[in-house]
Amino acid sequence: MGYRDKIISIEQALSLVKSNDMVVTGLGAAEAQLFMNNLHTIAGRVTNVTITNCLPTSNGEFLKPEYKNSFNVDGWFFSPPLRKAHLNGNISYIPNHLHLAGYKRLFYVKPNIYVGAATPPDKHGFMSLSVSNTYERQMIDAADIVILEINSNYPRTFGDVEIHYTEVDYLVEGDYLVPTIPDVVSGEKDMVIGKYISNMINDGDCIQLGIGGIPNAVANYLKYKKDLGVHTEMLTSKMVDLVNLGVINGRKKTLHKGKLVCAFALGNKALYDFIDNNPSVIMMAGKYVNDPYVIGQEDNMVSINTTxxxxxxxxxxxxxxxxxxxxxxxxxxxxxxxxxxxxxGRSIIALYSTAFVKNPQTGEKEEISKIVPTLKPGAIVSLSRMDVDYVVTEYGIASLRGTNMKERTKRLINIAHPKFREEITRQAHELMFI
Structure with missing residues (x-):
């Protein structure tokens, strides 16, 4: 049997879904676009179908409130479509550390169907999972039915992403473009924070960056560094710019010397063109890339995240x-x-010192401090106080490693917006932090 014998239409693929099924799709641009954008067409014959996704890029009709009796969504990471649909009452978040997302989910439930994007088979019959292997291969191995949307627009990547067509139950042919995300233009605050962070990065360091105004500003200031490496969950467009400038080459890396290591890629078309058939990029399983033990083996590792x-x-x-x-x-x-x-190694958390939010009483927007005595009621602690190293705002850098409550309180107040420092200090005294 050749791979073409496994090709079915999207209608046939959707006919495989039954009530109460658990369906998993790929992360970000690896999401099965045809499947998700046509899922609503079977709403009349199914109930309680659960879709598990992560950072979805499609805005499928099935997310609309009129389909909530047919479909639920369990998300590992919300993007705008899920934030909006969350109001429907059928969307739930799965608390997770990304490197354990697949493992812990499988501990709880086994998928009936995995559906995601891939490249067409090569002459040896191997497809590439292309832009993500965060949890995808784990789910493929566990699912009862595996459906891949094969699409020649998707880049062929290397690492742990190869899968032979004989390991797949069905193939659907697609020709849509790989979903992209816009390059965020860095503002004035971003550039100030980016410069602070870039000064903390040395030639030869290995970096992990995300997306957004602050990470993009950091990348802009890294243009004058040398011999940087990459070990990151997400490979971004700005990292490719730094490769093209000769800044990133991986020559000083401890693990996978000379390689850009990632779990998924999401960005612009230039990013996808860069990773296509590029042996310098290795897309490894998320359970490996994001394992703190593995990351800790990479000397001079610098993690940069926002909050x-x-x-x-x-x-x-x-x-x-x-x-x-x-x-x-x-x-x-x-x-x-x-x-x-x-x-x-160093870990850096970055944020603006303030934000503008709507006052519930007046309806007017007002400026508030993002460095606060205590978090908002119900706020989720994503990074515990034991695990915070450096915090950076446009007003400076607070080093919290090894500090006590009194010391870290003072250091964080020093990088808060000046107009809020007096009030934060007053509350800190009341709370007996200082």
Whole structure:
């Protein structure tokens, strides 16, 4: 049997879904776009189908409230479609450290169907899972039925992503473009914070970066560094820019010298063109890439993450605004702890000192401090106070490693916005932090 004997239509693929099924799809751009965008068409014949996803890029009709009796969603990481659909009441977040997301999910439930994106088979019959292997291969191995949407627009990558067509039950042909995300333009605050962080990165360091204004600003200031390496859950467009400038080459790395190690890639078309058939990029399983033990073996590891709110103990609420789920923990704890296990490693948490939010009484937007005596009621602690190393705002750097409550309180107040420092200090005295 050749691989073409396994090709079915998207309608036939959807016909395999039964009521009460558990369906898992790929992370980010590895999501099965045809499947998810047509899932709503079977709503009339199924109930209680659960989709498990992570950072979804599609905004499928099935997320609309009228389909909530047919479909539930369990998400490892919320993106805008899930934030909006969360109000429907059929969307739930799965607390996780990214390197254990697949393992712990399988401890609880086995998927009936895995569906995700892949490249077409090569002359040897091997496909590439392309832009993500965070948990995908784990789910493929565990699922009763495996469906891959094969698409020649997807980059062929190397690492732990190869899968032979004989290991797959069905193939659906697609020709959609790989989902991209826009390059965020860094603002004035981003650039100030980015410069502080770039000064903490030395030639020869190995970095982990995310996306957004602050990480992009950091990347802009790294253009003058030398011999940087990459060991990151997410490979970004800005990292490719640094490779093209000769800044990133991996020559000083401890593990996988000369290679860019990642669990998934998400960015612009230039990123996907760069990773296509590129042996310098290895996409390994998330359970390996994000394992703090593995990260700790990489000397001079620098982890750079962002957060929403930090209290005077150093606790970071990075995934929720109060009790409302906003994104996810992702690999923040994985990389922060791993970097601090590294020889000469550093973990950096960055945030603006303030934010503008709507006052519930007046309805007007007002500026509030993001460094606070205590977190908002119900806020989720994504990174514990024991695991915070450096915190950076546009007003400076607070080193919290090894500090007591009095010391870290004072250091965090020093990088809060000046107009809030007096009030934060007053509350800190009341709470007996100082």
């Amino acid at each position: 929403i709110e930090v209290d005077l103990a150093g606790q970071c609420a990075s995934e929720s605004i109060g009790h409302v789920q906003f994104s996810g923990a992702g690999g923040q704890a994985d990389t922060a702890i791993g970097a601090q296990n590294s020889k000469n």
